[in-house]
Amino acid sequence: QIQLVQSGPELKKPGESVKISCKASGYTFTDYAMHWVKQAPGKGLKWMGWINTYTGKPTYADDFKGRFVFSLEASASTANLQISNLKNEDTATYFCARLRIAAISSYVMDAWGQGASVTVSS
Amino acid sequence: DTVLTQSPALAVSPGERVTISCRASESVSTLMHWYQQKPGQQPTLLIYLASNLESGVPARFSGSGSGTDFTLTIDPVEADDTATYYCQQSWNDPWTFGGGTKLELK
Numbered sequence: 001q002i003q004l005v006q007s008g009p010e011l012k013k014p015g016e017s018v019k020i021s022c023k024a025s026g027y028t029f030t031d032y033a034m035h036w037v038k039q040a041p042g043k044g045l046k047w048m049g050w051i052n053t054y055t056g057k058p059t060y061a062d063d064f065k066g067r068f069v070f071s072l073e074a075s076a077s078t079a080n081l082q083i084s085n086l087k088n089e090d091t092a093t094y095f096c097a098r099l100r101i102a103a104i105s106s107y108v109m110d111a112w113g114q115g116a117s118v119t120v121s122s
Numbered sequence: 123d124t125v126l127t128q129s130p131a132l133a134v135s136p137g138e139r140v141t142i143s144c145r146a147s148e149s150v151s152t153l154m155h156w157y158q159q160k161p162g163q164q165p166t167l168l169i170y171l172a173s174n175l176e177s178g179v180p181a182r183f184s185g186s187g188s189g190t191d192f193t194l195t196i197d198p199v200e201a202d203d204t205a206t207y208y209c210q211q212s213w214n215d216p217w218t219f220g221g222g223t224k225l226e227l228k
Contacts, residue, residue, distance in 0.1 A: 037165075045157075045165065045208055045219040061216040095164055102170050107212060108155050110176070112164040 002026040004096055004113035011119045017084045020116040022096030029077035030054045033099040035109055036070065036081050040092045050099065051079060086120045093117050124148055126209050126220035133226045139197035142223045144209035146190045153213035156185055156194045159222075160205045168207075169194060201227055 007021045022034065036048040049060040051070040058070040069082045083090055094116050097109035125147040134140045144154065152172040157165035167176045169185035172192060184195045196203055204227050209220040 044222045045159075045210070047210075047217040047219065049216075097165075102174070106153055106171060108167065108170040109210075110167050110170075112166070114164050 002098070002111045004098060004111055006094075006096060006113040006116040009117040009119070011121070012086050013122055014086055014088060014120055016086050016120075017082065018086060018118055020081045020083075020094055020118070022079045022081075022113050022116075024077045024079070024098070027098075030074060033107075034070075034079040035097045035099055037095045037097060037109075037112075038064075038092045039095065039115070040089075045095075048081075048094075053079065083118070086118075088120050090118060091120045123216055124150060124211055124214040124218050126211060126218055128207075128209060128220040128223045130221065131224040131226065133228055134199050135228045136201055137198045139195065140199050140225065142194040142196075142207050142225070144187075144192045144194070144220050146192070146211060148214065149189045150211040150213035152188045153211055154185075154187065154192045155210045155212065156183075157208045157210065158203075158205045159208065165208065196225075199225075199227065203227070 003025045005023045010018050012018050030053045033050050035050040038046045048064045051058045056072050067084050071080045096113040098111040099107045100110040102108040127145045154172045156169040158168050159165040168179050168183050172187050173185045186193050206222045206224045208222045
């Protein structure tokens with residue numbers, strides 16, 4: 001069955017960097033784009049952008065341009081999210097989500113990782 | 123950005139019918155999807171393209187709407203449906219989520 005397994009919780013200091021992984025199984029990794037979603041503690045969901053798992057091209061929402069990098073280890077069916085120069089407001093759970101075609105030119109996030117918690121504190 | 127507005131919370135009794143609304147600040151055609159999130163868990167897809175039931179999701183869940191007004195209906199509500207429900211649009215860039223509706227059972 002389709003599974004997205006994310007890396008474990010991270011505790012970091014402001015200014016440090018963190019890399020979160022999302023390992024996919026149960027389907028052909030390069031056939032489906034991977035999206036990233038942020039959820040701050042007690043808050044709602046915020047779309048961060050996505051990466052084309054066939055070409056490796058990332059696309060970032062405006063609020064996530066600059067310190068955020070989406071990357072791939074396609075041979076390992078893994079998508080990564082790296083955040084540099086961490087700030088307190090980066091404290092959140094980060095989800096990866098697979099994108100499936102729903103209709104012609106229409107897509108939906110149909111399978112989600114369990115989430116990776118990042119806490120930024122001095 | 124397209125703002126999706128949901129009521130913050132609802133409380134219903136098991137066996138009742140509940141409707142959760144989502145209003146978009148501009149048209150999203152039918153590219154609206156609904157997710158359920160239980161505490162400490164990842165979101166799960168319930169409804170896609172406004173009215174299509176995701177495989178494996180109970181038929182108690184249904185969706186409707188187009189343009190700017192959308193509804194998720196649960197009929198009848200069961201105790202296990204206690205969760206936060208999010209709408210999400212994929213018509214306009216950037217994709218956006220509603221603030222979530224927390225469903226509590228009396």
